[in-house]
Amino acid sequence: MPHLDDATIHTLLDRELDSAEQQAVESHLAECEQCTARLAEERSIMSGAEELIASLDEPPGEKSEVRSEKSEVRGEKEEARREPASGAAFLHPSAEPRGKGPPVVLIPEGVPAGWLPRRRWPLAAAALLVVAGGAGWLVFRPNEPTAVAVGTESLALDTVTDAEEAAMSAAIMRAPAGLPAADTTDPDTSPQVASMPAAQAAFDSPATQEFSNALPIDLAVGVTGGSSSTADEQQVRLRAQAAEVALAESTTLAIRESLLAVERARDSLAQLAQRRSDDSARQAIAIQNAEATERRRAEAQRRDAAEVALESPPPQPVARPTAGAAAAARDEATTRQRVAPAPRMGPIGLDEAADLLGQPVHAIDGMRFNSVSLVPGSSFPGADAARPVVRVTYIGVDGGIIYLDQQRLLDGSGEGDTEEVFRASGWYIGSVRLRLMGDVTHDSLAVLVGKVR
Amino acid sequence: MTADVGELFKLYHGPLVRMLHRRTGDRDQAEELAQETFARAVEAPPQNPRPWLFAVALNLVREDARTHARRSRRLTLLKSEPQSSPAPDVDFERRERQEAVRDALAQLNDRDREALLLKAEGFSYDEIAATLGLARGAIGTTLARARRRLVEAYRAQELRKHAAS
Numbered sequence: 001m002p003h004l005d006d007a008t009i010h011t012l013l014d015r016e017l018d019s020a021e022q023q024a025v026e027s028h029l030a031e032c033e034q035c036t037a038r039l040a041e042e043r044s045i046m047s048g049a050e051e052l053i054a055s056l057d058e059p060p061g062e063k064s065e066v067r068s069e070k071s072e073v074r075g076e077k078e079e080a081r082r083e084p085a086s087g088a089a090f091l092h093p094s095a096e097p098r099g100k101g102p103p104v105v106l107i108p109e110g111v112p113a114g115w116l117p118r119r120r121w122p123l124a125a126a127a128l129l130v131v132a133g134g135a136g137w138l139v140f141r142p143n144e145p146t147a148v149a150v151g152t153e154s155l156a157l158d159t160v161t162d163a164e165e166a167a168m169s170a171a172i173m174r175a176p177a178g179l180p181a182a183d184t185t186d187p188d189t190s191p192q193v194a195s196m197p198a199a200q201a202a203f204d205s206p207a208t209q210e211f212s213n214a215l216p217i218d219l220a221v222g223v224t225g226g227s228s229s230t231a232d233e234q235q236v237r238l239r240a241q242a243a244e245v246a247l248a249e250s251t252t253l254a255i256r257e258s259l260l261a262v263e264r265a266r267d268s269l270a271q272l273a274q275r276r277s278d279d280s281a282r283q284a285i286a287i288q289n290a291e292a293t294e295r296r297r298a299e300a301q302r303r304d305a306a307e308v309a310l311e312s313p314p315p316q317p318v319a320r321p322t323a324g325a326a327a328a329a330r331d332e333a334t335t336r337q338r339v340a341p342a343p344r345m346g347p348i349g350l351d352e353a354a355d356l357l358g359q360p361v362h363a364i365d366g367m368r369f370n371s372v373s374l375v376p377g378s379s380f381p382g383a384d385a386a387r388p389v390v391r392v393t394y395i396g397v398d399g400g401i402i403y404l405d406q407q408r409l410l411d412g413s414g415e416g417d418t419e420e421v422f423r424a425s426g427w428y429i430g431s432v433r434l435r436l437m438g439d440v441t442h443d444s445l446a447v448l449v450g451k452v453r
Numbered sequence: 454m455t456a457d458v459g460e461l462f463k464l465y466h467g468p469l470v471r472m473l474h475r476r477t478g479d480r481d482q483a484e485e486l487a488q489e490t491f492a493r494a495v496e497a498p499p500q501n502p503r504p505w506l507f508a509v510a511l512n513l514v515r516e517d518a519r520t521h522a523r524r525s526r527r528l529t530l531l532k533s534e535p536q537s538s539p540a541p542d543v544d545f546e547r548r549e550r551q552e553a554v555r556d557a558l559a560q561l562n563d564r565d566r567e568a569l570l571l572k573a574e575g576f577s578y579d580e581i582a583a584t585l586g587l588a589r590g591a592i593g594t595t596l597a598r599a600r601r602r603l604v605e606a607y608r609a610q611e612l613r614k615h616a617a618s
Binding site for chain 2: 006008042049052053054056058059
């Protein structure tokens with residue numbers, strides 16, 4: 001028998017050879033080392049290809065959970081909207097979605113085929129099509145604006161799936177890059193947490209750093225008062241609390257919400273501080289900061305899972321670390337700064353932001369932005385990682401926060417790149433990539449995207 | 454008729470959406486195309502449903518690829534990022550890998566790509582042949598070539614990425 005060709009090997013691996021062929025092939029393989037080696041190679045290719053294709057799927061539970069909850073919301077919205085909606089005659093009362101699962105509308109059997117839209121756009125706008133098994137009804141939902149269907153994929157701040165949690169945990173535990181490392185380089189204030197590597201990682205994590213970013217505001221306006229060492233102690237203590245929260249299993253959502261709250265508070269405070277420098281403004285800042293701090297404390301105490309972290313003694317500003325540890329910390333900090341110099345984060349002026357972007361800052365037409373700030377990160381291929389994301393923050397009419405993120409492309413990477421990049425990451429204006437997100441409905445966001453100038 | 458379609462829906466909606474999502478990279482587009490596929494099944498109930506449904510779905514993808522892409526861009530970018538976390542790079546690595554795989558998949562011709570996707574859905578050679586209108590004897594060759602090209606295209610991308618970074 002001649003050597004096996006690729007097709008035969010793959011047919012063998014797929015168990016699609018008939019018995020006679022299989023017997024002949026196996027006999028040949030028993031005698032031919034060359035074909036045996038090729039079989040192993042092709043098996044590796046086959047499993048590699050299967051793995052790549054499977055990687056295109058969303059992680060289990062990520063989409064389905066979100067979708068199910070959204071379906072419930074949509075069901076409620078539609079119920080309110082429907083009366084006396086046209087097309088209601090097609091609705092079967094028992095078909096209204098109540099639990100998880102696709103929404104259900106029924107079409108009586110015998111409806112002419114022409115009644116069903118032939119193009120998919122009306123179907124798309126009509127959301128999910130489901131069939132009621134055995135009932136003699138087809139399921140269909142009357143047309144809605146496309147934006148509504150898309151809107152049901154709204155940003156679900158209150159929906160954290162397992163996969164999102166895992167991703168968030170990974171982000172929390174990831175070693176920081178380019179973050180200020182003053183705490184580890186200054187032996188007088190460095191917390192001795194070497195015995196708690198996980199706590200240290202969480203303590204230094206970007207999430208925790210973000211979480212505690214509001215603290216300098218407390219200190220800067222002198223609200224908390226006291227000596228600098230007291231202030232440092234308080235900062236360390238509060239950051240330790242943040243680390244404990246980050247360690248708790250169920251705090252992902254809390255962190256996310258708190259980050260939003262902190263971001264919102266910080267933006268508001270920055271604006272306040274710019275407009276008013278008198279004592280009343282400071283008082284307002286003091287009150288808001290106290291509330292924010294109390295909210296974080298309450299959040300940490302409320303979570304049962306946080307008790308796990310609290311059982312361990314929180315990192316305290318205690319004795320100086322050993323000379324070796326301090327030197328190692330300094331080396332680490334030096335390395336970090338050399339490898340990835342931390343850009344200055346926080347509020348910036350429009351001119352500075354425009355310099356970073358290489359073009360004027362984009363804004364939502366007809367809306368007054370709340371603040372312009374820099375946030376760390378590079379979220380798409382082709383982004384210039386040396387330039388942080390310029391974030392223009394808006395407060396919607398219902399109080400929801402809206403972010404318009406902008407980041408410059410690497411020089412020479414071109415505009416738009418591929419469609420796939422576009423779909424996954426945002427859209428482009430010139431050499432700047434934009435992304436709009438916020439805790440408002442997708443209907444609103446869909447409208448706002450069209451107003452970005 | 455409708456009960457049959459209901460049964461088909463139960464059996465094949467999930468796999469169909471999964472295959473379409475792998476093919477298009479767009480969950481909502483996959484849902485829409487699956488709906489259209491079943492709508493057509495209502496109008497003309499298929500005799501051999503699984504190959505028929507997947508063949509119709511793949512045809513719709515090809516028909517739709519051009520017209521849908523431009524229209525959906527802005528809205529797609531919104532729903533593709535359900536999180537509003539302030540951290541812009543959360544989950545980035547997974548998305549980046551998916552983009553690389555999808556780019557690699559896009560380098561295959563339609564027949565190779567579709568054969569791969571159907572095989573990933575558990576189709577037998579006979580079913581793949583029926584769906585794609587190929588001879589059964591060509592399936593082994595098609596799959597062998599498609600798998601190798603996909604893996605090589607992905608590896609080439611990885612190498613380019615590492616070289617660039």
